[in-house]
Amino acid sequence: MPLRARRRSVVPAALLALVLGLSGCSQTADQPDQEAAVEQGHARPAESPQAAGPAEGATVDTPATVRTLLASGEQVTAQVDDPSRLEIGTVEGTRWSSERTVELPAAAGDASVALDGTVLVPHSDGVVVVPPSGPERDLTGLGPVTTAAMTPDGRILTGTADGEVVVRDADGAELNRLSGLESIDRIAVARDGSVTALSRPDTVLASIDLDEEQAGPLLRAGKGAGMLSTFSSGSVVASDTVGDTLLVYSTSPVRLHQMFPVPSAPWAVAEDPARGLVWVTSTGTNTVRAYDLGDGLGESRADVATVRQPDALAVTDSGAVVVGSGDGAGLHVFEPDLTTPTS
Secondary structure (H helix, E strand, C coil), X not given: CCCEEECCEECCHHHHHHHHHHHCCCCCCCCHXXXXXXXXXXXXXCCCCCCCCCCCCEEEECCCCEEEEXXXXXXXXXXXXXXXXXXXXXXXXXXXXXXXXXXXXXXCCCCEECCCCCXXXXXXCXXXXXXXXXXXXXXXXXXXXXXXXXXXXXCEXXXXXXXXXXXXXXXXXXXXXXXXXCCCCEEEECCCCCEEEEECCCCEEEXXXXXXXXXXXXXXXXXXXXXXXXXXXXXXXXXXXXXXXXXXXXXXXXXXXEEEECCCCEEEEEEECCCCEEEEEEXXXXXXXXXXXXXXXXXXXXXXXXXXXXXXXXXXXXXXXXXXXXXXXXXXXXXXXXXXXXX
8 A cells, every 4th residue: 555645681791891892982881890780682662652743844644553764865665564565655855756565474574775775674484675676576495584684796694583694695595604693683784895783682783794604893782772774884873772872883893983872762773865964763752863973972963853653764865854653653754954063
């Protein structure tokens, strides 16, 4: 159905020691005497309070909850549930134009988008691959896949629930397998080709060398990292949902560069390529904020009230921001008014 527009885990001491040795950042949340026995990880979106709704932009009715939003150019893909499917459309200003619907397996996981616009959807026996043009392909027989991504040369990366990253060719044949994490919940491929994986149970990020057999280096990501997104050529950003912070890392190898507080329970994160900003939703406040990372402190440039339970987020190349509700409140599409940077 097309969319209709209208106006708890414990970090082992050995891993903790490794993390502290690798962080290399002047500002860090690691406290070895206190946190070795503190429950961390297992991040998930916090339940949102009731919301009055957006005061700016437009909303788009969806017949179901929005699970994931992905942007490639001006195309935005909304992954919705009940039934599981992709609704693919374009955004012009605050107007949504629906173009295509792709039905998905009932047990589909969170979709991701490759640098060329290919959408990958993991499921209980493989990956659905949806190219920017042409028919979708369902690569089955791969076993349960938790997350999927694609490298610039077309290799497919799949994650498993027991912490393995599997490197595959374009048809799904296995080329290599890396272990070393507790779980693989997100895989991010930066524009320079560097690969980073997130394990939510123990809130750990890992560099992934596709030719190796072991993931690493490993780095603990705050108190409970939820989502992971690429930023610029060789960086990723992660929402620390448990710790109410935004984390910024360089990749190859992964290294923490910035961390700063954000509103309660941050979840979805997305790069704003037109403005060089990072946007992050906070389900604890039903808001979405833009941050300028240029000063090293994370300067807020916009703070916008949005739909209840803002679990999904995407930003088009022209700068339109799209927020998706995990509570049936639809999509919020707006063109932001930014504050002037202080420096």
